[in-house]
Amino acid sequence: MISAPIIWILFPFLSGLVILFGLRERMSALAGGTIAAVLSLTAMVLPIDTALLLGSISLKIASSVQFFGRSFVLHTADGTLLAMIYGLAALWFFGTEVSGTAHRFVSLGLMIVSLLTASIAVEPFLFAAVLIEMAAMLVIPLLVPPLQKPGRGVIRFLIYQTLAMPFILFSGWMLAGVEASPGDIGLTMQAGTMLGLGFAFLLAIFPLYNWIPMLCEETSPYATGFLLWALPTFTVIFGLGFLDRYGWLRTSAQLSTSIQFAGIFMVVTGGIFASLQRHIGRMLGYAAIAEAGLLILTWG
Amino acid sequence: MLSWFAAIFILLASTGALINRDWRVQLGALAAQYLAAFWLINQHLPFAMGAAKLVTGWMVVAALGMTRLSLATHVDEKDESFGTRGRSFPIVLAGVVALVTAGATPRIEAIIPGLGLQVIAGSLLLMGMGLIHLGLTSNVFHVLLGLLTMLTGFEIIYAAVESSILVAGLLALTNLGLALVGSYLLIADYSSKPIFEEQQ
Secondary structure, eight states: OEEHHIIIIIHHHHHHHHHHHHOOHHHHHHHHHHHHHHHHHHHHHSOBTOOEEETTEEEOEESEEEETTEEEEOOTTHHHHHHHHHHHHHHHHHHHHHHTOHHHHHHHHHHHHHHHHHHHHEESGGGHHHHHHHHHHHHHHHHSOTTSOOOHHHHHHHHHHHHHHHHHHHHHHHHHHHHHOTTOHHHHHHHHHHHHHHHHHHTTOTTTTTHHHHHHHHSOHHHHHHHHHHHHHHHHHHHHHHHHHOHHHHTOHHHHHHHHHHHHHHHHHHHHHHHTOOSHHHHHHHHHHHHHHHHHHHHO | OHHHHHHHHHHHHHHHHHHOOOHHHHHHHHHHHHHHHHHHHTTTSOHHHHHHHHHHHHHHHHHHHHHHHTSOOBTTHHHHSGGGGOSHHHHHHHHHHHHHHHHHHHHHHHHSTTSOHHHHHHHHHHHHHHHHHHHHOOOHHHHHHHHHHHHHHHHHHHHHHOOOHHHHHHHHHHHHHHHHHHHHHHHHHHHTSOBOOOOO
């Protein structure tokens, strides 16, 4: 019996390391793309936590693995999500053949996707903030090639992602207190504010999105595109975990209004600022902000 | 009583790191911060976990120190440093952080009883000083110092409410990762600048 977290978290992470230190540029795109595609197909075909009979052999992928007293769990329902994530990652990795950055991109990309997958599997789920931060740190070498001066966008990205983690971890602890005493309005407000700030940093919600156009101007559009696909996708899944776990958050009218307002503001400002740009990278950045605004709007 | 010394030590070390322009002094102050943080963390976590955090912190300092040592002196290092704007402004900001800490510590203790005034004061001081570092400059080295200082402050207060080994391990990995990413960015940053001879 093998565990799902070993297949979809540990294996791609180790594969990324092997590609980084063991493979040449030419083979990297093919190897990384194939690994991601196989993982996607496996997630689609093999159900988690269900026994399959192959002749006389019984095959079962266990859903969880224990690590330092905590669990990493991938449920049967996560199969479709895993198939989509690794399928899209495979497209990004095969595409590096053309972009000419295959070696660094594929190896780091596999590690980033595996860490982000770990973020949706870890329990308690709020520890995902640390895993997202670790993935964000792995993005840095992807954005800044060796011996190239890092721009201000990269520095701001690192700062904002790092600032998000303490807010979310501490808000998670406070939310547990809110559950214990739901009538405490003060504590509820404090927990909600901390959580909101954490996600504002993570998802680059207005006015904390100024690193996106800077990054799009300074770095490879392919690497930035991958970043703007991967991080918001997993952050949104992480955020949905909060809404799923804390029912009062889901039903809060104020939270819903705030999220809708933030989403609309991002769509509008992203669109207006994009129309004022002359640099196509910055235009792409503001377009990504507007799209993130739509994503946030669907939350509300 | 010793915990109050740790909090005062944090104030002195973080202010020293803020106003001094020599990277060696700044890294020494960071190492001192980790030592004081270790003392405060031990109020709530077992000694072994606190010691692991201390060793990780000193590994971070060693990694950054070795990287910085391998880089030659560059002409615009001093220009980007906030030291050239005078030391009075960072000292005023450090004073503001100290005042805010003095005001906020009893309130936080009232909201979350049991943390300990010294632990809250030490944590707030480090988080505040870290944010000042981040706000004053975009120099890679100072940004890293700011992030590491801020994270140390957070770890002190979070250790009081969460004792999971996995979280402690992940936070240690985050610190080490920041040091490695910082070393990478420092090398990338300095390799793109003109090189001058060491003046000593």
